[in-house]
Each structure stands twice: as structure tokens, then as C-alpha cells.
Amino acid sequence: MTATVRDVARLAGVSAMTVSRVINGQPGVSAETRQRIEAAIAELDYAPSKVASSLISQKTGLIGMIVPDVSNPFFGPIVRGAETTARRAGFKLLLCNSESDLRLEREYVTDLISHRVEGLLIAPVGDSSRQNLGRYVAGNFPIVLLDRLIAGLDCDSVTLDNIDGARQLVAHLIAVGHRRIAFVTDADEVSTGRQRLAGYRKAIEDAGLPFDEDLVFHTTTDQMGGYRAAQQVLAAAERPSAIFAVNNMTAVGVMQALRQANITVPDDMALACFDDVQHLAVISPFLTVFDQPAEDMSKAAMQLLLERIGGTAGKQARTVTFPGKLIVRVSSALPKRG
Amino acid sequence: MTATVRDVARLAGVSAMTVSRVINGQPGVSAETRQRIEAAIAELDYAPSKVASSLISQKTGLIGMIVPDVSNPFFGPIVRGAETTARRAGFKLLLCNSESDLRLEREYVTDLISHRVEGLLIAPVGDSSRQNLGRYVAGNFPIVLLDRLIAGLDCDSVTLDNIDGARQLVAHLIAVGHRRIAFVTDADEVSTGRQRLAGYRKAIEDAGLPFDEDLVFHTTTDQMGGYRAAQQVLAAAERPSAIFAVNNMTAVGVMQALRQANITVPDDMALACFDDVQHLAVISPFLTVFDQPAEDMSKAAMQLLLERIGGTAGKQARTVTFPGKLIVRVSSALPKRG
DNA sequence: TTGTATGCGTTATCAA
DNA sequence: TTGATAACGCATACAA
Numbered sequence: 001m002t003a004t005v006r007d008v009a010r011l012a013g014v015s016a017m018t019v020s021r022v023i024n025g026q027p028g029v030s031a032e033t034r035q036r037i038e039a040a041i042a043e044l045d046y047a048p049s050k051v052a053s054s055l056i057s058q059k060t061g062l063i064g065m066i067v068p069d070v071s072n073p074f075f076g077p078i079v080r081g082a083e084t085t086a087r088r089a090g091f092k093l094l095l096c097n098s099e100s101d102l103r104l105e106r107e108y109v110t111d112l113i114s115h116r117v118e119g120l121l122i123a124p125v126g127d128s129s130r131q132n133l134g135r136y137v138a139g140n141f142p143i144v145l146l147d148r149l150i151a152g153l154d155c156d157s158v159t160l161d162n163i164d165g166a167r168q169l170v171a172h173l174i175a176v177g178h179r180r181i182a183f184v185t186d187a188d189e190v191s192t193g194r195q196r197l198a199g200y201r202k203a204i205e206d207a208g209l210p211f212d213e214d215l216v217f218h219t220t221t222d223q224m225g226g227y228r229a230a231q232q233v234l235a236a237a238e239r240p241s242a243i244f245a246v247n248n249m250t251a252v253g254v255m256q257a258l259r260q261a262n263i264t265v266p267d268d269m270a271l272a273c274f275d276d277v278q279h280l281a282v283i284s285p286f287l288t289v290f291d292q293p294a295e296d297m298s299k300a301a302m303q304l305l306l307e308r309i310g311g312t313a314g315k316q317a318r319t320v321t322f323p324g325k326l327i328v329r330v331s332s333a334l335p336k337r338g
Numbered sequence: 339m340t341a342t343v344r345d346v347a348r349l350a351g352v353s354a355m356t357v358s359r360v361i362n363g364q365p366g367v368s369a370e371t372r373q374r375i376e377a378a379i380a381e382l383d384y385a386p387s388k389v390a391s392s393l394i395s396q397k398t399g400l401i402g403m404i405v406p407d408v409s410n411p412f413f414g415p416i417v418r419g420a421e422t423t424a425r426r427a428g429f430k431l432l433l434c435n436s437e438s439d440l441r442l443e444r445e446y447v448t449d450l451i452s453h454r455v456e457g458l459l460i461a462p463v464g465d466s467s468r469q470n471l472g473r474y475v476a477g478n479f480p481i482v483l484l485d486r487l488i489a490g491l492d493c494d495s496v497t498l499d500n501i502d503g504a505r506q507l508v509a510h511l512i513a514v515g516h517r518r519i520a521f522v523t524d525a526d527e528v529s530t531g532r533q534r535l536a537g538y539r540k541a542i543e544d545a546g547l548p549f550d551e552d553l554v555f556h557t558t559t560d561q562m563g564g565y566r567a568a569q570q571v572l573a574a575a576e577r578p579s580a581i582f583a584v585n586n587m588t589a590v591g592v593m594q595a596l597r598q599a600n601i602t603v604p605d606d607m608a609l610a611c612f613d614d615v616q617h618l619a620v621i622s623p624f625l626t627v628f629d630q631p632a633e634d635m636s637k638a639a640m641q642l643l644l645e646r647i648g649g650t651a652g653k654q655a656r657t658v659t660f661p662g663k664l665i666v667r668v669s670s671a672l673p674k675r676g
Numbered sequence: 677t678t679g680t681a682t683g684c685g686t687t688a689t690c691a692a
Numbered sequence: 693t694t695g696a697t698a699a700c701g702c703a704t705a706c707a708a
Contacts, residue, residue: 352694352695353694353695353696354695355694355695355696356693356694356695359694366693366694367693367694368693368694371693371694390700392700393699393700393701393702394699394700395700396700
């Protein structure tokens with residue numbers, strides 16, 4: 001296991017160089033010698049060290065990937081797609097969970113750079129991630145942003161058309177008959193939140209309804225954030241008939257708060273959000289969502305990254321936008337009571 | 339970005355060695371020299387290469403992790419927990435999806451070894467994974483098995499008490515009134531399937547019911563496998579009143595087939611399975627499941643691995659078994675019709 | 677067809 | 693307190 005080329009060479013009675021040739025499938029080795037070397041390799045369980053070869057070639061075959069949380073059903077497929085695409089190109093994935101923590105993200109980035117990953121695929125925490133990434137982008141280090149853009153950072157990216165997605169979702173709610181629709185979203189610092197807010201607003205204005213600032217509830221976009229925000233929604237003077245949650249975890253938190261308050265969806269309150277959870281929809285098709293093709297987006301992003309690593313990309317930053325699709329289920333219906 | 343110690347040394351007017359000392363926080367460098375070096379490091383955006391230092395220290399700070407599929411809601415939290423624990427110990431995670439493919443698994447294992455990961459945390463494909471892992475276990479390379487054991491491989495492991503879990507789940511179905519319970523599971527080659535079958539059988543015999551081989555349907559434990567198996571269940575001469583699916587994806591497939599056949603759960607047929615999907619349960623608490631503490635199991639497994647890497651483990655293989663818990667929801671009720 | 681020398685970027689060792 | 697040298701494991705360039 002800890003055998004080196006030299007050990008193999010000694011056992012086979014040749015030089016280290018000849019062993020190296022056999023390993024890399026280079027020509028110029030007699031069949032007989034090759035056989036002896038292969039026997040020695042098997043005998044010693046020799047596995048060539050990528051650490052050493054990386055040092056020479058300046059290529060580690062490693063790609064860094066940072067997401068807020070792999071266990072989030074949106075990011076699971078994202079990571080899966082990226083890994084599959086990377087593997088097919090001969091790369092391995094170093095996976096990091098930033099926990100939406102800017103400092104942790106920075107730590108990961110510098111660590112990954114030290115490990116000499118050849119590129120970085122990242123769903124950044126937010127606009128502030130620019131602090132963590134700016135210098136590398138400036139230094140032409142291969143980076144692709146996924147899911148979220150970073151204001152002021154000109155960089156390859158793959159995102160959803162969040163504005164139109166949110167517009168479609170809210171337009172649907174309006175079509176169903178909702179007039180007061182709360183939007184539970186994150187701080188202005190995250191591009192997805194900003195864009196979805198723009199779409200929300202557009203749908204409302206398209207319908208000739210008044211845009212009401214008070215119906216936008218800013219929070220953290222995790223379960224607890226959704227929970228808290230929903231409580232605020234319920235406490236509002238004039239209660240909305242529907243809640244639009246900016247993403248899946250937020251919707252879960254909203255649901256939790258509603259249930260606790262004995263409010264049934266959609267009989268008492270409608271609910272819709274971004275991100276579908278595929279298999280779960282089979283078990284219980286309940287939530288109306290705007291579905292993002294997470295795995296495809298991630299594969300596309302990895303493809304961009306591979307091109308940049310391979311040098312076939314050109315200097316210009318490339319922007320890929322996916323459409324996504326509205327999936328109407330029961331949760332968005334107009335309340336029967338109230 | 340591609341600056342080396344020497345570049346820094348030159349800029350600071352010192353030797354490479356002194357730079358190295360500063361980077362590693364070693365003593366014996368005057369405050370003034372240290373400052374000059376730190377300035378040079380910042381100036382050049384210097385990031386020390388772990389590739390080079392790994393070569394010397396023989397430690398990469400890398401841990402390999404192989405799971406069938408991160409996007410599976412059971413493995414997402416598994417990977418998340420492992421990564422968190424690894425990070426806190428200063429390790430990074432190389433993530434691989436075996437796709438339950440033995441050849442792919444082997445390829446990953448050898449690749450990871452070449453990358454000189456210091457240990458391997460793996461949810462193996464099945465007993466045949468012994469081919470892929472046996473030599474490394476024999477060579478005392480740090481490996482911990484997670485979720486699944488491998489017959490004949492004496493190795494650290496963290497698993498659930500599958501026998502008792504399945505027993506509890508099936509005992510519940512019997513208590514509710516079910517008498518003919520189908521079990522949809524995988525080939526005998528996977529330890530979890532074997533153990534859950536044993537638990538299924540035990541619950542049935544404990545209740546004084548006859549164990550019927552024909553009620554055990556072997557298939558692949560993915561959605562398609564569950565789908566096909568459910569169709570067989572429905573075609574059975576004497577139709578069971580409940581289906582016990584060996585895991586989450588299988589249950590999804592079963593559900594899909596039932597829905598397609600216009601069979602409502604639980605009005606026409608009950609359903610229960612292993613693995614809960616936490617947040618989803620909030621959205622729609624429907625499926626009766628036996629819940630595994632995936633993230634905790636994974637953290638424990640990583641802990642075992644870290645101990646083995648650190649050499650504080652002892653030669654004996656350690657076996658950790660988690661209990662899990664039954665969560666009764668509506669899907670397991672006794673059918674009203676039929 | 678095979679081998680020797682050299683260097684990748686870093687650090688351990690020993691010397692100054 | 694600082695530096696010169698060698699070595700980690702492999703591969704490139706060149707020589708034999």
C-alpha cells in the first residue's frame with residue numbers, strides 16, 4: 001500500500017523510469033519487462049501516488065464544491081449532478097457545506113486553494129461572498145457560480161430565471177383568486193431572493209394589484225426563519241390568503257407554524273414555494289411549487305467549469321439561465337373559510 | 339496564486355525555510371522578520387501547497403466517502419454529518435457516488451487510494467464490495483462501514499439495529515390488524531435487506547402467523563424496483579393488505595405503482611417503510627416509517643474513522659449499532675375496503 | 677528498449 | 693535567529 005515506484009522497480013529488476021512508463025501506458029517497454037513489472041505491481045499492491053504526480057504535473061484532478069448544505073433536498077441533486085459530470089471528466093469532488101456562513105465559506109475556499117483544486121463550483125452564501133471569491137476571480141482561477149449570483153462579480157454562472165419563475169408562481173395564485181399574498185424571503189443580500197421579489201412584484205403589478213411592502217417578510221431562509229416569518233404573517237392586521245415562500249426549507253417552517261396555529265392548508269391559508277422534492281411528490285402531491293431542474297443546472301455548471309479548467313472557455317464570463325416550471329397542486333387553492 | 343515559498347522568500351529577503359517557519363507558526367523567527375514575511379505573503383496572495391507538504395508529511399488531510407447516491411434523502415444527511423465531523427478534525431471530504439455499481443465503487447476506491455486519502459467511510463454496495471475493500475482492510479488501511487455490513491469482512495462499522503427495527507414496524511402492522519404483509523426488499527446480497535427480512539419474519543412468527551416465502555418480493559431497491567415489485571404484489575393470488583418496503587426509494591416506487599393502479603393508501607392498501615424524510619413529514623405527515631438517525635450515525639462513523647486514522651483505535655474492529663424509532667402515521671392503517 | 681539526472685513545492689535536519 | 697541541503701514520489705528530458 002505504501003510501496004513506491006522504486007520498490008516495484010527493485011522487485012521487477014528494472015529502473016523506476018520503466019515502471020513509470022508501464023503505469024502511464026507509455027510505449028517503449030518490451031512485453032516481457034512489462035509483464036514482470038505488472039506482476040511486481042500486483043504483488044506489492046502498488047498504487048501510484050497522485051500527490052507526487054500532481055506536484056509535477058501541477059494538476060490534482062480535484063474540483064472543489066461548496067454548497068450551503070448537501071442534506072437540503074435542493075442541493076442533494078446539485079451535488080450529485082456535479083459529481084457525476086466531474087467523474088466522467090476524470091475529476092474528483094471535494095465537498096464542503098458552508099452552512100450559509102461567510103467565515104466558514106472563506107475558510108473552505110482558502111483550504112481548497114491550498115489543496116490545489118483545479119476549479120471551484122460554488123453556490124455562494126450571498127453578495128458578501130465577493131470578499132471570499134473576488135481575488136480568485138480576478139486571478140482567473142476557474143470559478144463557476146451556481147444558483148446564486150454575486151453582485152459586482154463578473155464570473156461564469158448557472159442560475160434559474162428566478163424573476164419569471166416567481167412571476168409565474170404568483171400569477172397562478174392571483175389567477176386562483178388570491179389578492180393579498182405574503183412573500184417570505186431572505187435578506188436583500190441573496191440574489192435569488194432579490195430576483196424572486198422582483199418577479200413577485202411584477203406579477204402583482206401585471207394584475208393591476210397594489211404592491212404592498214408590508215406583505216414582504218424578510219427572514220433567514222431556513223426552517224426556523226420560515227416558522228418565525230409565518231407567525232408574523234398571521235399576526236398581520238389584514239391577513240393574506242396565501243403565502244409564497246422563497247424556497248423549500250422556508251416553506252417547511254411556514255407549514256410548521258401554520259399547523260401549530262391550527263391553520264389548515266389550503267382551507268384556511270394557501271401556500272406555494274420554490275423547489276420541488278421529486279420523489280416526495282409521489283408520496284403526497286400536495287405543495288404547489290416552482291420546480292428547478294437542479295441536477296441539470298449543476299451538470300451544466302460543472303461543464304462550464306471543466307471548459308474553463310481545460311482552457312477552452314474564452315475570457316468572457318458566461319451566463320446560463322434555466323427556465324424551470326410551475327407545478328400546481330392543492331396547496332395553492334383559495335381558502336374555503338375565513 | 340501560483341507563488342511558492344521561494345517567491346515569498348525572495349520578496350521578503352529571507353530563505354524559504356524561514357517562510358516555512360512563519361507559515362507553520364513555528365518559533366524561532368524574529369518579530370520583524372515575521373512581519374516582513376507576512377507582508378510578502380499577502381502581497382503575493384501566497385497559499386502554501388498541500389500537495390507538496392502532503393508529500394513530505396505523508397498526510398493529505400483527505401478522507402474518502404462513498405455512498406450510493408447523495409441525492410437520496412437518506413444519504414444526504416449521512417454525507418452532511420460526515421463532512422461536518424471531518425471538517426472539525428481538519429479533514430476534507432472527497433465525495434463519491436457509487437450508484438450501487440460494484441465496478442464504479444472499485445474504481446472510486448482505487449482512485450481514492452491513489453489520492454492518498456487517509457481513510458475511507460463507505461456505505462458499500464453489498465457483500466460483493468468485499469472484493470473492493472478486502473485487501474485494504476487486510477492492510478490495516480482505516481475503513482469504516484456505514485449503514486451496511488459486508489459478510490466476512492471484519493471491519494469497524496456503524497449500522498442500525500435493522501432486525502429489531504423491521505420487527506417493530508411489522509409488529510405495528512400486525513397490531514393494527516394486518517395479516518398478510520408483503521415485504522419488498524433487495525437481493526440477499528445486502529446486509530440491510532437480510533436483517534430487515536429477519537425482523538419481518540420474527541414479528542410474524544412472534545404473532546403466531548405463518549411465514550410465507552411468497553410474500554417476500556426481491557427487487558432492486560430503487561424507485562423502479564419498488565414500482566415493479568408492487569405490480570407483482572398486486573398480481574398475487576391472495577392480495578396482502580399491507581406492503582413493507584425495505585427503504586425510502588423502494589416505497590416511492592411502490593406508491594407510484596399503487597397510484598397508477600388506482601389503489602389508495604391506506605384505504606385499499608397499507609404502506610410502511612424504512613427511512614423518514616424529516617422536513618417532508620412537516621409538509622405532509624403521511625407515511626408510517628422506521629426512522630434512522632442518519633446524521634448521528636454518520637457522525638459516529640466518522641468519529642470511529644478519525645480514531646483509527648489517529649492510531650488511537652486498537653486492532654479490534656468496533657461495531658456501533660443505533661436503535662432508530664417507529665413513527666406511526668396514516669399510511670399503515672387497515673384498509674377500509676376490499 | 678532502458679536508464680540517469682533533475683525538479684515539482686515543501687519541510688526536517690543539521691549547521692552557522 | 694537563520695540558512696543550506698536533502699528528501700518526499702513521481703515524470704520529463706535526455707542519454708545510452
